[in-house]
Amino acid sequence: MSAVSIDYSERIPNNVDLSSDRTLQRALEHWQPGFLDWWGDMGPDGSHNFDVYLRTAVSVDPQGWAQFGHVKMPDYRWGIFLNPKEEGRKVNFGEHKGEEAWQEVPGEHRANLRRIIVTQGDTEPASVEQQRHLGLTAPSLYDLRNLFQVNVEEGRHLWAMVYLLHRYFGRDGREEADALLERRSGDQDHPRILGAFNEKTPDWLSFYMFTYFTDRDGKFQLCALAESGFDPLARTTKFMLTEEAHHMFVGESGVSRVIQRTVDVMNQLKTDDVAKLRAAGVIDLPTLQRYLNFHFSVTIDLFGADESSNAAIFYNSGLKGRFEETKRDDDHRLQTASYKVLQELDGKLAEKEVPMLNALNEVLRDDYIKDSESGVGRWNRVIEKAGIPFRLKTPHKAFNRRIGALSGVRVAPDGRVVSEAEWLANVNDWLPSAEDRAYVASLMGRVTEPGKFANWIAPPVMGINKQPVNFEYVRFN
Ligand SMILES: [Fe+2]
Numbered sequence: 190m191s192a193v194s195i196d197y198s199e200r201i202p203n204n205v206d207l208s209s210d211r212t213l214q215r216a217l218e219h220w221q222p223g224f225l226d227w228w229g230d231m232g233p234d235g236s237h238n239f240d241v242y243l244r245t246a247v248s249v250d251p252q253g254w255a256q257f258g259h260v261k262m263p264d265y266r267w268g269i270f271l272n273p274k275e276e277g278r279k280v281n282f283g284e285h286k287g288e289e290a291w292q293e294v295p296g297e298h299r300a301n302l303r304r305i306i307v308t309q310g311d312t313e314p315a316s317v318e319q320q321r322h323l324g325l326t327a328p329s330l331y332d333l334r335n336l337f338q339v340n341v342e343e344g345r346h347l348w349a350m351v352y353l354l355h356r357y358f359g360r361d362g363r364e365e366a367d368a369l370l371e372r373r374s375g376d377q378d379h380p381r382i383l384g385a386f387n388e389k390t391p392d393w394l395s396f397y398m399f400t401y402f403t404d405r406d407g408k409f410q411l412c413a414l415a416e417s418g419f420d421p422l423a424r425t426t427k428f429m430l431t432e433e434a435h436h437m438f439v440g441e442s443g444v445s446r447v448i449q450r451t452v453d454v455m456n457q458l459k460t461d462d463v464a465k466l467r468a469a470g471v472i473d474l475p476t477l478q479r480y481l482n483f484h485f486s487v488t489i490d491l492f493g494a495d496e497s498s499n500a501a502i503f504y505n506s507g508l509k510g511r512f513e514e515t516k517r518d519d520d521h522r523l524q525t526a527s528y529k530v531l532q533e534l535d536g537k538l539a540e541k542e543v544p545m546l547n548a549l550n551e552v553l554r555d556d557y558i559k560d561s562e563s564g565v566g567r568w569n570r571v572i573e574k575a576g577i578p579f580r581l582k583t584p585h586k587a588f589n590r591r592i593g594a595l596s597g598v599r600v601a602p603d604g605r606v607v608s609e610a611e612w613l614a615n616v617n618d619w620l621p622s623a624e625d626r627a628y629v630a631s632l633m634g635r636v637t638e639p640g641k642f643a644n645w646i647a648p649p650v651m652g653i654n655k656q657p658v659n660f661e662y663v664r665f666n
């Protein structure tokens with residue numbers, strides 16, 4: 190068996206030579222039925238007998254890791270896949286910079302490392318729970334298949350984090366792994382850890398926005414963890430990133446197709462009148478902008494408080510780096526560096542210079558914002574090509590915040606600090622109103638004929654894995 194290929198003869202497919210550690214193997218085989226029960230209860234609603242055209246990892250080799258075929262999701266081969274070890278890898282930042290990367294958990298950083306892994310791990314099943322009803326209203330078989338692909342891969346990401354907990358954290362790791370199957374998205378008593386993962390994903394526009402914006406948060410968190418001095422975490426998150434790319438593609442292309450359909454109808458009817466467009470059954474651009482504002486603002490909260498001593502500790506101790514840490518041209522210790530964060534001062538937003546170590550959440554948030562803006566630019570090209578003067582825009586980063594120094598401040602999408610009265614007078618223009626959500630919900634209805642698409646979304650340019658767009662991506666049986 191080569192270092193990158195995956196052993197599928199095992200009950201738990203893996204490339205970590207699991208069978209050589211019987212205790213660990215038994216512990217994970219003990220966790221496995223609980224996972225399958227969770228999938229049965231909280232995985233995609235009513236889908237267990239469907240044959241879904243899914244990709245499964247067969248190797249972590251970038252050239253040939255995916256194999257496609259129709260499978261029933263409960264039979265999906267969830268497993269443990271790490272990128273190969275890089276010989277001579279070092280801790281690349283913080284106070285341990287230059288030491289050998291750790292193959293075992295350093296005792297002094299154990300609690301923080303466990304917390305990082307649990308927080309990441311909790312988001313994975315949470316998103317599956319958030320999306321579990323969407324299959325009932327999929328706009329096409331193509332989209333249904335993409336939803337299910339995202340869902341099974343989030344399930345695999347949970348496996349990735351659970352492996353680390355079982356392998357490296359002993360008894361408390363096993364307890365944390367069990368708790369990951371016990372919390373529930375949006376549950377009053379046992380909610381998921383992070384706010385955005387307790388929000389509902391009630392319709393497909395929300396799903397595309399979520400996979401564009403919130404899975405991209407996943408990308409940035411994983412990139413920061415891929416720099417970790419704890420080598421098993423770096424190796425596992427590197428492989429997770431290859432899966433994450435498809436999730437963001439689903440989001441970007443999904444929103445793009447919604448826009449395409451809307452601008453086509455705008456041109457056919459020669460109107461930008463919201464009532465007329467809604468009567469024609471498409472999603473008007475101002476509503477798209479409000480959904481964008483919501484998902485963007487909720488997602489950037491996930492990066493945490495702008496000033497955070499935890500962020501400083503995680504970095505300093507070599508646990509969590511910056512995005513593209515090793516490509517940066519500085520001392521990778523940051524003891525004397527500073528960074529600008531925002532605060533409210535006399536009714537205006539003002540910059541404040543703080544030690545960079547304490548501002549690393551903000552650094553990652555700003556990198557994320559840059560990355561998400563580029564896709565919004567591509568959406569605007571669809572509108573521009575149609576000859577329509579409307580442009581989508583990410584709101585100011587202080588807009589609608591619930592976390593950090595800006596959480597108590599009312600800020601308009603353009604960055605003006607506003608009064609509570611002005612906020613209330615405009616909030617339905619800035620965030621999806623109950624009426625917007627009801628309208629979008631009214632469009633949702635399952636389309637099951639191969640090659641057919643709901644009226645509110647354009648077909649994709651290409652199918653999956655070079656299959657035609659009208660391929661039978663899901664068989665209901
Ligand atoms: Fe994930």
Ligand SMILES: [Fe+2]
Pocket residue numbers: 343404407433436
């Ligand atoms: Fe994802």
